[in-house]
Amino acid sequence: MVRTPLVAGNWKMNFDHLEATYFLQKLVWLLRDAKFDYGRCEVALFPAFTALRSIEVLVEADNLHIRYGAQTVSVTSQGAFTGDVSADMLAQLGCSYVIVGHSERRKYHPEDDANIVDQVRAVLAAGMQPILCVGESYEERRQGIELEFAVGQVKDVTRDLSQEDVSKLIVAYEPVWAIGTGMVATPQVAQEASKAIRSYVADTFGTEAAQAMRILYGGSVTSKNAKELIGQQDVDGFLVGGAALEVDEFSKIARLTVKTSRH
Numbered sequence: 145m146v147r148t149p150l151v152a153g154n155w156k157m158n159f160d161h162l163e164a165t166y167f168l169q170k171l172v173w174l175l176r177d178a179k180f181d182y183g184r185c186e187v188a189l190f191p192a193f194t195a196l197r198s199i200e201v202l203v204e205a206d207n208l209h210i211r212y213g214a215q216t217v218s219v220t221s222q223g224a225f226t227g228d229v230s231a232d233m234l235a236q237l238g239c240s241y242v243i244v245g246h247s248e249r250r251k252y253h254p255e256d257d258a259n260i261v262d263q264v265r266a267v268l269a270a271g272m273q274p275i276l277c278v279g280e281s282y283e284e285r286r287q288g289i290e291l292e293f294a295v296g297q298v299k300d301v302t303r304d305l306s307q308e309d310v311s312k313l314i315v316a317y318e319p320v321w322a323i324g325t326g327m328v329a330t331p332q333v334a335q336e337a338s339k340a341i342r343s344y345v346a347d348t349f350g351t352e353a354a355q356a357m358r359i360l361y362g363g364s365v366t367s368k369n370a371k372e373l374i375g376q377q378d379v380d381g382f383l384v385g386g387a388a389l390e391v392d393e394f395s396k397i398a399r400l401t402v403k404t405s406r407h
């Protein structure tokens with residue numbers, strides 16, 4: 145099964161629409177200079193809601209191969225929900241993906257499993273792909289229950305989904321202790337967790353769904369560690385935070401992902 149790797153830049157609450165536009169232009173120049181083959185690695189950006197329209201305009205005007213998406217979504221489709229943005233609104237802006245259940249959303253907002261399942265459903269119903277974030281904290285790792293925990297999060301969210309839905313899901317394994325700390329997971333740790341997630345999906349939804357599913361690693365990814373991580377069999381790309389704010393660094397990670405991937 146060929147899985148096209150995905151390098152996704154989660155900008156979190158950084159970059160206004162002007163900074164986002166500038167970044168995108170520079171990224172495209174850098175990748176063009178490097179003769180980047182978008183067929184061998186997808187590149188996606190996740191700006192704040194306020195920058196999505198500017199990104200869409202630029203991508204359409206210049207027919208760019210960069211994909212983009214949002215960092216969260218409302219579980220409802222419309223109505224009196226002040227401050228929320230619906231999945232249809234995001235799809236209208238040309239979003240391909242939506243990040244769902246990021247640990248920062250789980251921590252700072254009341255996003256529990258039930259809410260996350262509804263977000264996944266909303267994203268799928270609007271024709272986009274959810275990137276479901278899972279991963280243990282330092283405490284669970286210390287207790288030695290990290291795999292159980294991360295697989296358990298996948299289990300809780302996919303429980304009521306169909307096989308077809310699950311095959312459209314992208315999972316990002318992002319151990320909380322590795323996010324923004326500089327403490328990247330070793331390639332072995334990333335592989336072990338990704339493999340455990342894929343095995344669970346294979347056992348529950350069948351080999352085809354499991355083989356189609358892209359599993360990204362996130363947590364202190366840089367151009368220094370990307371090469372070894374992508375060399376792991378079950379790691380299909382990255383969800384990059386801090387290093388996605390530096391355009392040279394982010395383009396380097398994308399280039400390394402193409403060169404060293406087995407796909």
Ligand SMILES: O=C(CO)COP(=O)(O)O
Nearest residue numbers: 154323324363364385386
């Ligand atoms: O949370 C992350 C991506 O969603 C990872 O952030 P860092 O790359 O800054 O560790």
